Amino acid sequence: MAQTYDMVVIGAGPGGYVAAIRGAQLGLKVACIEREHLGGICLNWGCIPTKAMLRSAEVYHLMHRARDFGLKAEGIGYDLDAVVKRSRGVAKQLSGGIGHLFRKNKVTVIMGEAKLAGKGKVSVKTDKGHEEIAAKSIVLATGARARELPGLEPDGKRVWNYKHALVPPHMPKKLLVIGSGAIGIEFASFFNTLGAKTTVVEVMERVLPVEDEEISAFARKQFVKQGMTIMEKATVRKLDRKDGVVTAHIETGDKVETQDFDTVISAVGIVGNTEGLGLEEAGIKIDRTHVVTDEYCRTGVDGIYAIGDLAGAPWLAHKASHEGVMVAELIAGRHPHPIKPGSIAGCTYCHPQVASVGLTEAKAKEMGHDVKVGRFPFIGNGKAIALGEPEGMIKTVFDARTGELLGAHMVGAEVTELIQGYVIGRQLETTEQDLMETVFPHPTLSEMMHEAVLDAYGRAIHF
Structure with a gap:
C-alpha cells in the first residue's frame, strides 16, 4: 500500500525545501523528493557558490589596493583551484545543513525522479526501482536550467554555462560573456577581476537591462573603467570552435564582425524544468516552459501548486522560498497574503x-x-x-x-x-x-x- 502524505514537494531547492519545512512545522506529514542535491541549483550551483567565488575576487581586488589603506602587500596572486575548492566547500556545508533541517522537522526525504501519476499520486524512480506515494497536496518546485541557443551550446571545454564556470577547467585569458543579466555580469566581474580580458555582449540596448536606466549607465561606466569591453544592442550569431580558440560572429546593427576568444560563457536566460513530470497529462498549463499559476501559486488543477523558477519571474531564490511558505500555509488551512512581485528585491553581486x-x-x-x-x-x-x-x-x-x-x-x-x-x-x-x-x-x-x-x-x- 502506498505511503500517504499531507503534502509532497517535488524539488528540494530554496522553494521546495522551505515549503517542506514550513509544512512540517504546521503539523503536516511531508515528503520531499529530490533527484540530485538538497538545496537545488541555488545552493549547489548558483547563489551560494558564486558569492563565495566573488568574495575571493573582492579580497584579491582589495589586496591590490593595500597602499590606499596605508598597508603593504607584495607578491599578490591567486590559486584558482583553491578558490573553487573553497566555493564548493561552502556549498557542501550548506547542502548538508538542509539534510539536518529535514531530520529536525521530520520531513521524509526521497532521492529520485518524480512524476505525477494520477490524482493525488506521485511515482518516484529511485536507485531501488519505482515506488508510488499518495499526496493530498502536491507542490511542484523543480526549478529551471540555463537556456541554450542554437550554435551557442556549451561544451564544458571552451564554451561554458554557469556550472562549468563554477568549476572552470582553466583560467580564461580572453573571455566572452553572452548576456549581461545577473548571472552573466557576475561571472564577467569575477574573471575580469582575476585578470581575464573580458568582453560582454548584450542584445538589449544596455547592460543590466532590467535595472533603472541611470543605475545601468553608472554600472557600465565602472565596468569599462575596470577594463571590460561592453557591446550593447549586439547579438552573437554563432561560435566556431577549434584548437583552443572560439571565433564569435557578433552582429551589431547591419554588420557582423568576428572576434577570437579562448573562453565563452553563455548566460542567456533560463527555461523551466517541466519535462518528464506528467504535467500535460495532469491538465497543468505551461507557457514558454513555465507553469501557469494564480497569485497563490495554484495551477488550476485541484491540490497541485507550482512555486519558484518553475512558476515564472522573478527568478529569485527568495521569491521561491516565500512562495513555499505561502503554499504550505494554504495547504495547512491558514490564510496567507499573496506575494507582491513589486516588493521583491533583485540583487546582483558584480563589482x-x-x-x-x-x-x-x-x-x-x-x-x-x-x-x-x-x-x-x-x-x-x-x-x-x-x-x-x-x-x-x-x-x-x-x-x-x-x-x-x-x-x-x-x-x-x-x-x-x-x-x-x-x-x-x-x-x-x-x-x-x-x-x-x-x-x-x-x-x-x-x-x-x-x-x-x-x-x-x-x-x-x-x-
Whole structure:
C-alpha cells in the first residue's frame, strides 16, 4: 500500500525545501523528493557558490589596493583551484545543513525522479526501482536550467554555462560573456577581476537591462573603467570552435564582425524544468516552459501548486522560498497574503553591486505616476569614503501625489545588504514622511538611503 502524505514537494531547492519545512512545522506529514542535491541549483550551483567565488575576487581586488589603506602587500596572486575548492566547500556545508533541517522537522526525504501519476499520486524512480506515494497536496518546485541557443551550446571545454564556470577547467585569458543579466555580469566581474580580458555582449540596448536606466549607465561606466569591453544592442550569431580558440560572429546593427576568444560563457536566460513530470497529462498549463499559476501559486488543477523558477519571474531564490511558505500555509488551512512581485528585491553581486526594488523611474512614468526622484552619491557619505568605496549612487522614486515609495535603485558597495530597508518600507506601505522622520545611525552607508529620500523633496543635507 502506498505511503500517504499531507503534502509532497517535488524539488528540494530554496522553494521546495522551505515549503517542506514550513509544512512540517504546521503539523503536516511531508515528503520531499529530490533527484540530485538538497538545496537545488541555488545552493549547489548558483547563489551560494558564486558569492563565495566573488568574495575571493573582492579580497584579491582589495589586496591590490593595500597602499590606499596605508598597508603593504607584495607578491599578490591567486590559486584558482583553491578558490573553487573553497566555493564548493561552502556549498557542501550548506547542502548538508538542509539534510539536518529535514531530520529536525521530520520531513521524509526521497532521492529520485518524480512524476505525477494520477490524482493525488506521485511515482518516484529511485536507485531501488519505482515506488508510488499518495499526496493530498502536491507542490511542484523543480526549478529551471540555463537556456541554450542554437550554435551557442556549451561544451564544458571552451564554451561554458554557469556550472562549468563554477568549476572552470582553466583560467580564461580572453573571455566572452553572452548576456549581461545577473548571472552573466557576475561571472564577467569575477574573471575580469582575476585578470581575464573580458568582453560582454548584450542584445538589449544596455547592460543590466532590467535595472533603472541611470543605475545601468553608472554600472557600465565602472565596468569599462575596470577594463571590460561592453557591446550593447549586439547579438552573437554563432561560435566556431577549434584548437583552443572560439571565433564569435557578433552582429551589431547591419554588420557582423568576428572576434577570437579562448573562453565563452553563455548566460542567456533560463527555461523551466517541466519535462518528464506528467504535467500535460495532469491538465497543468505551461507557457514558454513555465507553469501557469494564480497569485497563490495554484495551477488550476485541484491540490497541485507550482512555486519558484518553475512558476515564472522573478527568478529569485527568495521569491521561491516565500512562495513555499505561502503554499504550505494554504495547504495547512491558514490564510496567507499573496506575494507582491513589486516588493521583491533583485540583487546582483558584480563589482560594484547593484540592487533594486519596485518600479524604475521610466516604468513609474509609463504607468501614469507623477514622480518625485531623489539621488544621493556615495562620495557624499563619510562611511563610504572611510571604506574607500566612494563610487556609487542611491536613487528613490516616489508618487508625487501620495508620497508612496514606488521604487528604489542602488549601485555601489554593499547595496545588496542596504536594499532590504526599502523593501520593508514598501511592504509596510511607507510614505516619504515616514522615511524622512526615521533616524538613521551614523556613520553608516544607510544614511545615504535617508538622503536619497530627502533629495526627492529638495531637503538633502549633505549634497
